[in-house]
Amino acid sequence: MKATCGIGGxxxxxALCSAATAADWLTFRGAGGTSLVPPGTLPxxxxxxxxxxxxxxxxxxxxxxxxxxxxVFVSTSDGPEQDRLHLVCLDAATGKILWDRQVWAxxxxxxxxxxxxxxxxxxxxxxxxxxxxSSNDVxxxxxxxxLRWVRGITYDYPxxxxxxxxxxxxxxxxxxxxxxxxNDSESYTIGLDVATGANRWxxxxxxxxxxxxxxxxxxxxxxxxSKTGIDAIRTADGSTAWRTSDGADTVASSCLADGVLYVxxxxxxxxxxxxxxxxxxxxxLWRNNQLTPGTASGLAAGDAVYCINRGDxxxxxxxxxxxxxxQVRLQGPFSTTPVTDGRHLWAVNEAGLVQVVELGETEGKxxxxxxxxxxxxxxxxxxxxxxxxxSNGRIYRVGK
Amino acid sequence: MKRCVTVLATVVCGAAVSCGMxxxxxxxxxxxxxxxxxxxxxxxxxxxxxxRGHAEATAAWPVVAGAGSAALPQLLAAMDGANPxxxxxxxxxxxxxxxxxxxxxxxxxxxxxxxxxxxPRPRRLAYDLLKGADAARAAVLLEGMLDxxxxxxxxxxxxxxxxxxxxxxxxGQAAEATMALRRAFTAARDPGQIxxxxxxxxxxxxxxxxxxxxxxxxxxxxxxxxxxxxxxxxETVYPPEDRADPTAALEGKFGTVEWRPxxxxxxxxxxxxxxxxxxxxxxxxxxPAAADxxxxxxxxxxxxxxxxxxxxxxxxxxxxxxxxxxxxxxVNGTLVFGxxxxxxxxxxxxxxxxxxxxxxxxxxxxxLCQDDQRKPWTTEWEFQLRVCDRVxxxxxxxxx
Numbered sequence: 001m002k003a004t005c006g007i008g009g010x011x012x013x014x015a016l017c018s019a020a021t022a023a024d025w026l027t028f029r030g031a032g033g034t035s036l037v038p039p040g041t042l043p044x045x046x047x048x049x050x051x052x053x054x055x056x057x058x059x060x061x062x063x064x065x066x067x068x069x070x071x072v073f074v075s076t077s078d079g080p081e082q083d084r085l086h087l088v089c090l091d092a093a094t095g096k097i098l099w100d101r102q103v104w105a106x107x108x109x110x111x112x113x114x115x116x117x118x119x120x121x122x123x124x125x126x127x128x129x130x131x132x133x134s135s136n137d138v139x140x141x142x143x144x145x146x147l148r149w150v151r152g153i154t155y156d157y158p159x160x161x162x163x164x165x166x167x168x169x170x171x172x173x174x175x176x177x178x179x180x181x182x183n184d185s186e187s188y189t190i191g192l193d194v195a196t197g198a199n200r201w202x203x204x205x206x207x208x209x210x211x212x213x214x215x216x217x218x219x220x221x222x223x224x225x226s227k228t229g230i231d232a233i234r235t236a237d238g239s240t241a242w243r244t245s246d247g248a249d250t251v252a253s254s255c256l257a258d259g260v261l262y263v264x265x266x267x268x269x270x271x272x273x274x275x276x277x278x279x280x281x282x283x284x285l286w287r288n289n290q291l292t293p294g295t296a297s298g299l300a301a302g303d304a305v306y307c308i309n310r311g312d313x314x315x316x317x318x319x320x321x322x323x324x325x326x327q328v329r330l331q332g333p334f335s336t337t338p339v340t341d342g343r344h345l346w347a348v349n350e351a352g353l354v355q356v357v358e359l360g361e362t363e364g365k366x367x368x369x370x371x372x373x374x375x376x377x378x379x380x381x382x383x384x385x386x387x388x389x390x391s392n393g394r395i396y397r398v399g400k
Numbered sequence: 401m402k403r404c405v406t407v408l409a410t411v412v413c414g415a416a417v418s419c420g421m422x423x424x425x426x427x428x429x430x431x432x433x434x435x436x437x438x439x440x441x442x443x444x445x446x447x448x449x450x451x452r453g454h455a456e457a458t459a460a461w462p463v464v465a466g467a468g469s470a471a472l473p474q475l476l477a478a479m480d481g482a483n484p485x486x487x488x489x490x491x492x493x494x495x496x497x498x499x500x501x502x503x504x505x506x507x508x509x510x511x512x513x514x515x516x517x518x519x520p521r522p523r524r525l526a527y528d529l530l531k532g533a534d535a536a537r538a539a540v541l542l543e544g545m546l547d548x549x550x551x552x553x554x555x556x557x558x559x560x561x562x563x564x565x566x567x568x569x570x571x572g573q574a575a576e577a578t579m580a581l582r583r584a585f586t587a588a589r590d591p592g593q594i595x596x597x598x599x600x601x602x603x604x605x606x607x608x609x610x611x612x613x614x615x616x617x618x619x620x621x622x623x624x625x626x627x628x629x630x631x632x633x634x635e636t637v638y639p640p641e642d643r644a645d646p647t648a649a650l651e652g653k654f655g656t657v658e659w660r661p662x663x664x665x666x667x668x669x670x671x672x673x674x675x676x677x678x679x680x681x682x683x684x685x686x687x688p689a690a691a692d693x694x695x696x697x698x699x700x701x702x703x704x705x706x707x708x709x710x711x712x713x714x715x716x717x718x719x720x721x722x723x724x725x726x727x728x729x730x731v732n733g734t735l736v737f738g739x740x741x742x743x744x745x746x747x748x749x750x751x752x753x754x755x756x757x758x759x760x761x762x763x764x765x766x767x768l769c770q771d772d773q774r775k776p777w778t779t780e781w782e783f784q785l786r787v788c789d790r791v792x793x794x795x796x797x798x799x800x
Contacts, residue, residue: 031725079552080552080555080590080592099495099496100501101492101496102491102492102494102495103486103488103491103492104484104488104491104521106484106485106488110750112745137488139492141492145495145496145499146461146465146496147456147458147461147463147465147489147492147493147496149451149457149458149460150485150488150489150490151451151485152484152485152493155449155484155485156450156565158737159739161739162741162744163724163741163744163746164744164745164752174644183741184739184740184741184742184744185739185740185741192451193451195455195458196451196452196454196458197451197667198450198451198452198454199450199451207740209744261654304703356509361542
């Protein structure tokens with residue numbers, strides 16, 4: 001693969017120092033795409049009283065919320081053709097909508113009835129919020145709702161689309177927003193300048209529908225997952241650092257924990273990054289086809305990895321070897337990736353049943369549940385001691 | 401059509417990684433904000449593909465967003481004739497203008513709404529703003545919008561008429577109810593609404609001509625199958641693409657093939673190529689189970705469908721295509737667009753292709769590819785195509 005770009009916005013990067021804190025939830029599956037929260041963050045005993053608030057949303061969606069400081073951000077779409085795209089900001093304390101910015105879809109809005117135009121989870125660097133939609137429109141605002149820029153990727157490249165719907169979430173690192181728009185026809189991942197939304201680079205990607213999301217491997221290095229495998233891409237110029245070629249899932253995404261990338265690839269594959277230079281070839285530690293994530297992505301915490309398969313079975317495996325430890329059947333089905341603090345795991349099924357699983361050495365046990373009574377297809381955000389989830393019509397804060 | 405030609409050139413010429421431009425902001429040169437509302441609006445209207453004009457627009461946007469409610473009619477009018485990207489910069493500013501909480505300029509907004517020379521989307525937005533302030537007044541305004549060029553306004557007006565029809569039927573006024581429903585059907589342009597009203601009319605014993613209402617093409621000439629090994633037939637130029645003679649015998653995948661007339665009676669104009677070229681009978685048809693087994697259809701094949709359209713006058717129209725298969729469309733020998741996607745879903749008006757028809761005879765050629773997938777949902781090899789204007793009103797051939 002040939003890379004020819006390399007213009008860095010050094011001045012800008014310095015100016016864009018993140019205002020985010022470790023307690024914020026800034027991207028799909030949280031910091032590093034790990035779905036990890038510090039122990040004690042979330043309550044393990046849930047009841048109806050744990051629902052701090054729920055608020056109606058102006059439209060549909062299954063994108064996950066973000067939490068930046070005291071504000072929650074979520075994307076929605078509405079209208080007869082679902083072509084009104086919203087980025088909504090709410091007060092985390094009350095659930096009150098503070099502002100709502102709309103644009104019209106410039107790309108196709110057709111998608112499967114289970115998904116939505118507001119499928120990709122937005123991301124933030126703590127200073128700006130970036131929302132991507134299935135129509136491949138991208139909105140960037142500051143935290144106050146001032147528009148910074150808006151792009152129409154399908155307007156620029158009209159064969160970027162998917163009749164089932166797009167769902168890959170963007171990722172921001174430094175001064176580059178990584179936007180995967182991979183599909184059967186005109187398939188790219190694009191690096192956008194966070195200040196202007198202009199292309200920094202545009203990378204040809206494998207032709208094939210792909211709903212996975214990028215994972216940050218290190219500053220300026222991200223993993224792109226596709227049917228061909230993992231490509232480690234330098235975000236400064238879109239060049240490839242390394243790649244695997246034995247295939248990977250196109251629904252469940254990889255996760256990174258302590259320098260090891262866990263990839264849904266013929267089961268689960270563990271790739272140890274080079275600790276001195278993650279841009280060098282990783283080393284495969286193990287692969288186990290008894291650990292197969294379904295729609296939900298896998299997790300790694302403590303000395304275990306966890307996957308929920310398409311049969312709604314939560315499987316724990318040894319992180320060092322990939323060997324299966326135990327299994328427990330949960331109430332599914334699941335579209336959302338759970339979150340964990342290493343001791344417990346919070347999994348929300350499509351019917352809105354929050355299940356708290358105690359993660360033991362030899363078994364997993366459901367210790368508490370809470371029925372939200374609403375269809376939940378988004379992966380949750382965790383901040384302020386609470387779980388934030390949304391349905392097609394509402395957003396919920398559950399916890400402290 | 402011009403846009404599509406550009407797109408195809410992009411697909412063909414795209415390098416592995418292509419560079420974007422360097423913005424003034426990235427070089428530390430923040431542009432100054434325009435001082436007047438008019439100048440700021442003009443700046444927003446200049447944004448274009450791939451982030452062109454964004455740095456200047458980012459500086460100008462707060463001037464527009466802070467203009468106050470009195471500027472709303474001007475702001476909406478500024479969307480007329482702007483490209484969809486520029487429109488979105490203006491659209492997001494409308495939300496910020498409303499946030500200041502000052503009363504809306506109702507009379508100027510009504511005047512804007514009433515002027516159907518304005519773009520349909522800002523007119524709909526004006527209606528929504530008025531409805532938010534005075535729902536009763538909005539309902540009155542809607543009554544005159546059955547023939548509105550805004551599909552969404554017309555959709556709501558039709559829905560109101562359907563509701564009135566239902567009330568008349570409930571009140572025992574069957575003839576008046578049917579008359580209202582007939583009027584609603586005539587006015588309807590939303591595909592879902594058209595089909596729902598047609599169903600109600602047919603339930604009441606009325607006849608409806610859906611193909612005519614939509615403008616579906618029902619008479620075709622079809623030739624095939626040609627080979628599509630590993631999807632390569634999509635790019636292969638077979639004789640129907642470059643040979644004008646529709647009577648010529650051609651070499652197909654299984655031998656000599658000829659164009660044959662195909663008529664469809666499907667209410668939504670579906671042309672089922674599997675019926676034209678059924679798969680060979682299974683070897684074992686002796687058992688009832690084998691005879692009842694679902695027919696898979698041919699795989700890795702290409703067919704062409706050709707229609708003559710006698711346009712009453714030269715005009716810009718839209719071809720609206722629905723298909724689950726990879727496709728290309730030509731009008732009068734010029735490629736309009738194509739998409740190499742298989743079995744991701746199908747719906748009426750899935751693809752909208754703006755084209756120009758010459759007065760008199762026009763030739764519409766559709767290339768339809770079937771891939772090698774053998775899942776139950778990959779059997780379909782079919783399409784539907786209609787000719788209509790931008791609102792969705794059928795454009796019928798002379799003599800139909």
